[in-house]
Amino acid sequence: MENTDHLVESVVNVVFSKNRQECPEPIKAEVQGCIPTWLQGTLIRNGPGKHSVGEMSYNHWFDGLSLLHSFTFKNGEVYYRSKFLRSDTYNSNMEANRIVVSEFGTMAYPDPCKNIFAKAFTYLSHVVPEFTDNCLINIIKYGDDYYASSETNFTRKIDPQSLDTLEKVDYMKYVTVNLATSHPHYDNEGNTLNMGTSIGDKGKTKYIIFKVPPTVSDKDKNKSPLKSAEVLCSIPAHHLLSPSYYHSFGMTENYIILIEQPLKLDILKLATAYFRKVNWASCISFNKDEKTWFHIVDKRTKKPVAEKFYSDALVAYHHVNAYEEDGHIVFDIIAYKDNSLYEMFYMANLRKDLNQETTITSVPTCKRFVVPLQIDKKAEVGVNLVKIPTTATAVKDKDGEIFCQPEILCEGIELPRINYDYNGKKYRYVYASHVEWRPIPTKIVKFDTMTKQMLEWTDDMCWPAEPLFVPDPNGKEEDDGIILSSIVSSDPKKSPFLLILDAKTFKEVGRASVKADVHLDLHGIFIPDKH
Numbered sequence: 357m358e359n360t361d362h363l364v365e366s367v368v369n370v371v372f373s374k375n376r377q378e379c380p381e382p383i384k385a386e387v388q389g390c391i392p393t394w395l396q397g398t399l400i401r402n403g404p405g406k407h408s409v410g411e412m413s414y415n416h417w418f419d420g421l422s423l424l425h426s427f428t429f430k431n432g433e434v435y436y437r438s439k440f441l442r443s444d445t446y447n448s449n450m451e452a453n454r455i456v457v458s459e460f461g462t463m464a465y466p467d468p469c470k471n472i473f474a475k476a477f478t479y480l481s482h483v484v485p486e487f488t489d490n491c492l493i494n495i496i497k498y499g500d501d502y503y504a505s506s507e508t509n510f511t512r513k514i515d516p517q518s519l520d521t522l523e524k525v526d527y528m529k530y531v532t533v534n535l536a537t538s539h540p541h542y543d544n545e546g547n548t549l550n551m552g553t554s555i556g557d558k559g560k561t562k563y564i565i566f567k568v569p570p571t572v573s574d575k576d577k578n579k580s581p582l583k584s585a586e587v588l589c590s591i592p593a594h595h596l597l598s599p600s601y602y603h604s605f606g607m608t609e610n611y612i613i614l615i616e617q618p619l620k621l622d623i624l625k626l627a628t629a630y631f632r633k634v635n636w637a638s639c640i641s642f643n644k645d646e647k648t649w650f651h652i653v654d655k656r657t658k659k660p661v662a663e664k665f666y667s668d669a670l671v672a673y674h675h676v677n678a679y680e681e682d683g684h685i686v687f688d689i690i691a692y693k694d695n696s697l698y699e700m701f702y703m704a705n706l707r708k709d710l711n712q713e714t715t716i717t718s719v720p721t722c723k724r725f726v727v728p729l730q731i732d733k734k735a736e737v738g739v740n741l742v743k744i745p746t747t748a749t750a751v752k753d754k755d756g757e758i759f760c761q762p763e764i765l766c767e768g769i770e771l772p773r774i775n776y777d778y779n780g781k782k783y784r785y786v787y788a789s790h791v792e793w794r795p796i797p798t799k800i801v802k803f804d805t806m807t808k809q810m811l812e813w814t815d816d817m818c819w820p821a822e823p824l825f826v827p828d829p830n831g832k833e834e835d836d837g838i839i840l841s842s843i844v845s846s847d848p849k850k851s852p853f854l855l856i857l858d859a860k861t862f863k864e865v866g867r868a869s870v871k872a873d874v875h876l877d878l879h880g881i882f883i884p885d886k887h
């Protein structure tokens with residue numbers, strides 16, 4: 357038992373709580389197997405790499421300071437490097453040798469030694485505090501620029517080659533959003549589409565969809581591509597003082613899908629959180645008795661479709677994909693019964709869960725919703741309006757609203773990725789992390805939505821990150837390409853490595869091991885070399 361406890365502790369430490377050392381100069385990886393010659397470019401990923409500063413620790417894994425890392429592929433060789441994002445948050449914390457900027461799960465108080473008057477002043481100045489720019493979640497491309505992203509109004513431009521931190525960009529200067537997602541979409545014309553929440557602006561709270569064009573005019577060349585952002589549509593929140601939290605959205609060729617779920621921000625609580633000495637996260641709550649609304653926006657008319665679609669209460673962070681089929685919108689998401697995913701990632705719970713071997717209270721479930729677009733005005737109440745092959749249903753209720761129930765595609769997958777060339781189109785394969793009874797990643801899988809079969813990759817004491825698909829430029833089929841996943845190991849004899857799988861067979865084609873302190877990351881992007 358003691359042995360297992362020790363093992364569990366070392367896994368939690370290696371996977372989640374350890375502070376990492378950056379590796380700013382590129383180092384050459386030791387390659388085993390064979391890297392396809394067409395794979396030329398850089399994989400950049402983001403995630404928390406430092407969980408304490410001085411004597412102070414963050415409460416939550418999603419609070420950790422952003423550590424960027426990259427694997428560069430050049431003629432069969434692989435180079436690794438990593439750098440902490442030099443955000444204002446990072447710099448202020450380092451200077452103070454403690455945590456002085458609040459994160460979502462950790463409220464920080466910059467000046468503990470001040471006298472009572474100075475303290476009162478600090479409190480007041482925090483009515484509108486400067487929010488964190490610790491952008492630890494993903495990498496976003498706007499125009500020709502790359503940005504590390506979080507969900508606040510700040511994002512940080514980075515140099516994708518050196519991983520140096522560049523300008524801090526405030527979304528609020530260009531679109532009125534207090535929060536913006538870290539999971540934008542990219543359309544065929546190269547536009548980046550993203551969504552954010554505007555809280556209380558001119559007395560209204562709304563979700564705003566905005567579009568950033570791929571190129572900027574000559575006169576704006578030296579300015580942020582966000583300067584050319586255009587608001588596509590805004591959707592009023594159901595309640596002025598409690599907009600939904602959302603972490604991503606769906607997009608088909610012609611439509612955008614926003615899930616307004618009953619996981620809600622309480623604006624009044626947020627406004628007083630600092631004084632009440634509670635974290636922002638405690639101002640979000642899930643109400644299992646409320647409905648989940650699906651907003652469908654037509655990109656052509658820039659307006660939401662008139663029908664009201666809803667489902668039972670759910671929590672979703674990641675959309676998998678969405679597409680149109682015979683007058684319906686099909687969208688796949690990873691859904692939970694409650695907000696236990698966020699709870700699970702509190703550092704204290706990570707340790708506790710692993711020790712007690714408790715199961716996750718709500719298993720991530722891949723659900724397919726189908727929304728019919730051409731609804732006959734005379735459609736009868738209680739009749740299923742879905743006309744394509746699926747067990748998902750959509751039924752008109754007595755108030756004329758459409759109640760949707762999903763088809764369950766599979767259980768236990770999270771951090772879904774697809775071949776992005778199929779984004780918005782009918783697709784078949786999902787690549788994801790597989791979650792079993794504890795919050796540590798043991799497997800990555802390929803899930804076939806058609807046959808419901810799963811292929812998996814796993815290895816002893818290896819903890820894989822989100823699997824990312826890179827298409828073979830000469831490929832013909834959806835799964836012609838490779839999967840990249842950065843692997844952390846708790847076996848001291850095994851170096852961390854980048855795993856390369858054949859996406860078709862899910863068999864290992866190679867690994868690139870690095871003698872560096874690699875962290876478990878969240879999300880990232882592959883930038884192919886321009887030929």
Ligand SMILES: CC1=C(/C=C/C(C)=C/C=C/C(C)=C/C=C/C=C(C)/C=C/C=C(C)/C=C/C2=C(C)CCCC2(C)C)C(C)(C)CCC1
Pocket residue numbers: 418419458459460487488493506507508509534535603621626636673697770771789790791795796797877878
């Ligand atoms: C509210 C608000 C605010 C704040 C904000 C913030 C600060 C935010 C942040 C946020 C954040 C920062 C977020 C994050 C999120 C994340 C997520 C949502 C994630 C997810 C994940 C997952 C899902 C996972 C998975 C996994 C792993 C990783 C490993 C193991 C396995 C598994 C698969 C489980 C302000 C002040 C502005 C004001 C207004 C309002």
Ligand SMILES: [Fe+2]
Pocket residue numbers: 539603673674879
């Ligand atoms: Fe995410």
